[in-house]
Amino acid sequence: MDPKKKILYIHHDLGNSGASRSLSFLLDKLNTEKFTAKVHCIFDGPVLELFKDKPVELISRRSIFPFHGSTVTGMSLELFVRNIIRVPQTFISAFKMIRKHKPDLLHLNSSSLFVVAMAAKLVNRNIKIVCHVREPLLKHSISAFIIRYMNYFFVDHFIAIDHFSGSSMKTKNNISIIYNAVNFEDYYPGINSKLIRNEFKINGNDVVFLYLARIAKCNGVLQLVKVANKLTKHYPHFHFVLAGFKEVSLNKYETQVFSAITSNSNIHTMTFRNEVPLLIAGSDILVVPFIEPHFARSIVEASAMAKPIIGSNVGGVNELINAETGLLYNTEQELYDYCVKLGTDKSLQAKLGNGALGFAKKNFDNNISSNGVFDIYNTLLNIK
Numbered sequence: 001m002d003p004k005k006k007i008l009y010i011h012h013d014l015g016n017s018g019a020s021r022s023l024s025f026l027l028d029k030l031n032t033e034k035f036t037a038k039v040h041c042i043f044d045g046p047v048l049e050l051f052k053d054k055p056v057e058l059i060s061r062r063s064i065f066p067f068h069g070s071t072v073t074g075m076s077l078e079l080f081v082r083n084i085i086r087v088p089q090t091f092i093s094a095f096k097m098i099r100k101h102k103p104d105l106l107h108l109n110s111s112s113l114f115v116v117a118m119a120a121k122l123v124n125r126n127i128k129i130v131c132h133v134r135e136p137l138l139k140h141s142i143s144a145f146i147i148r149y150m151n152y153f154f155v156d157h158f159i160a161i162d163h164f165s166g167s168s169m170k171t172k173n174n175i176s177i178i179y180n181a182v183n184f185e186d187y188y189p190g191i192n193s194k195l196i197r198n199e200f201k202i203n204g205n206d207v208v209f210l211y212l213a214r215i216a217k218c219n220g221v222l223q224l225v226k227v228a229n230k231l232t233k234h235y236p237h238f239h240f241v242l243a244g245f246k247e248v249s250l251n252k253y254e255t256q257v258f259s260a261i262t263s264n265s266n267i268h269t270m271t272f273r274n275e276v277p278l279l280i281a282g283s284d285i286l287v288v289p290f291i292e293p294h295f296a297r298s299i300v301e302a303s304a305m306a307k308p309i310i311g312s313n314v315g316g317v318n319e320l321i322n323a324e325t326g327l328l329y330n331t332e333q334e335l336y337d338y339c340v341k342l343g344t345d346k347s348l349q350a351k352l353g354n355g356a357l358g359f360a361k362k363n364f365d366n367n368i369s370s371n372g373v374f375d376i377y378n379t380l381l382n383i384k
Contacts, residue, residue: 005381007037008103009056012066012110014045015246016272017214018297019134022161022180023109027054029370034383038101042066046247046272063093066112069143070135071292072218083143087115094119103127104381108155110134111147111169117154128380130373133160133175135294136168136315144168157376161295164315176376179320180297181369182304182360186277189306189357193281196241200268206237207343209310210283212276212298213290215244215254220289220312222253225260225267227335232266238343240287243270243279280305284349285342288321289335290314303360308352310338324355 009027013019023039030037032055039051040059051058065086068079094116098106105128106120113131120127131151137144148170151158158175160166166175196208209228213219221242228240245254261267273279280286286302286309293315300320302309309326311317312335321328327338342348377383 004034004036005104005377005383006102007035007105007107007377008098008101009037009039009107009109010064010113010116011039011041011047012043012113014041014043014047016046016050016274016276018180018295019109019132020047020050021276021297022134024050024054025181025183025366026370026373027051027056028183029366029374030055031374035377038103040064040097046274050274061093061097064090064097064113064116066110067115067143067147068112069141069147070112070137070294072135072216072294074218075138075141075143080143090115091119095123098123098127105130105377108132111137111151114147114150114154118150121154128156129154130157130159130376130380131155133158133165133169136165139168156380159373159376162316162319164293164319165295176372178369178372179363180295180300181364181366182301183366184304184361187280187301187304189353191277191281191305193278195275195278196268196282199270200239200241202239203237206239207235207285208283209238209240209285209287209339209343210279210298210302211240211242211244211287211289212279212301213244213288213296215242215246215257217253218290218292218294220291221257222260223291223332224287224289224335225257227332227339228267229260229262229264231336231339232264235340235343236266238339239266239268241268241270241279241283243273245269245271247271276301277305280307283307285310285339286326287335287339288312288317290317293317296320300360300364303356304364306353306357308342308349308356310335310342322355322359324352325359326352326356 037056042064107130152170288311295316313328329335
């Protein structure tokens with residue numbers, strides 16, 4: 001029997017984010033008879049708890065830094081300077097790490113980690129490199145230009161989580177589109193949860209709109225709060241739960257969101273939680289108000305649990321919602337109107353929820369998606 005192939009995953013996030021959960025689901029399906037795997041987390045945080053029971057060796061060391069340039073992180077002069085000055089340290093640390101662990105395949109969980117790919121190819125040009133493209137790159141940015149071309153030169157195969165993100169990369173036609181996925185044994189419509197209603201003392205007949213993502217400008221949270229403030233004046237049985245605040249000190253944008261909520265007792269805030277299925281099960285409608293195009297993992301998870309979705313008509317989001325699964329809006333007035341339309345019609349909620357479940361079974365099954373990733377590994381490593 002051939003020796004097991006060694007995979008080294010490089011993960012870029014510290015929290016229970018969509019990228020973290022997606023990698024977690026992939027590791028659940030790893031064939032340990034064929035592969036041995038290590039996951040290098042470049043930041044400490046709740047993500048270590050998420051990975052601790054997976055069939056991998058965990059490495060945590062803050063000596064490698066992402067090189068930002070996506071629509072999610074945005075760009076500023078300060079961030080650009082930080083990108084540049086951290087490249088030497090990242091390259092040296094990655095070079096030492098690759099020499100130590102000697103992987104057959106390196107899987108970057110973000111295109112922002114291309115410096116690790118550069119180091120790997122210098123150590124051994126035969127190391128195969130897979131890059132997960134999880135966010136679209138900025139259109140007019142030097143940092144995005146660097147990310148696009150450095151990945152082009154050093155990556156053997158790209159895996160994009162949606163067509164929009166994939167189209168922002170430069171490739172040699174060595175790219176596959178594999179949507180983020182869920183384990184249907186963990187996410188399913190039959191879960192009964194009163195977590196949200198009990199925590200915020202919400203009546204069982206009231207309608208809960210759930211926002212489940214980072215509290216960030218690119219995600220349009222302030223716009224959602226603005227609409228929610230108007231809605232709850234006229235529909236006091238509507239409640240909005242914003243789940244995604246940091247557990248530590250708030251950043252400037254999060255502070256602005258809190259200020260916008262003022263004393264509205266129908267808008268509730270939560271930090272990131274690991275009990276994502278319980279949060280979704282305890283809600284009625286998912287709201288995705290992104291103002292910058294990128295993938296929304298919460299749509300995948302809510303669809304698997306037969307929840308209808310209201311989302312903004314931007315790239316990434318509009319790939320995951322159609323007329324049978326939810327409502328796409330273009331303006332704040334449309335968001336208001338669709339919240340009223342869906343929030344006051346239980347039969348429409350059920351109809352769109354069932355449509356979302358059917359769509360999820362076809363497109364978001366982790367068994368299928370993970371096998372697609374492993375087929376790429378097999379091809380690159382010549383495993384039959």
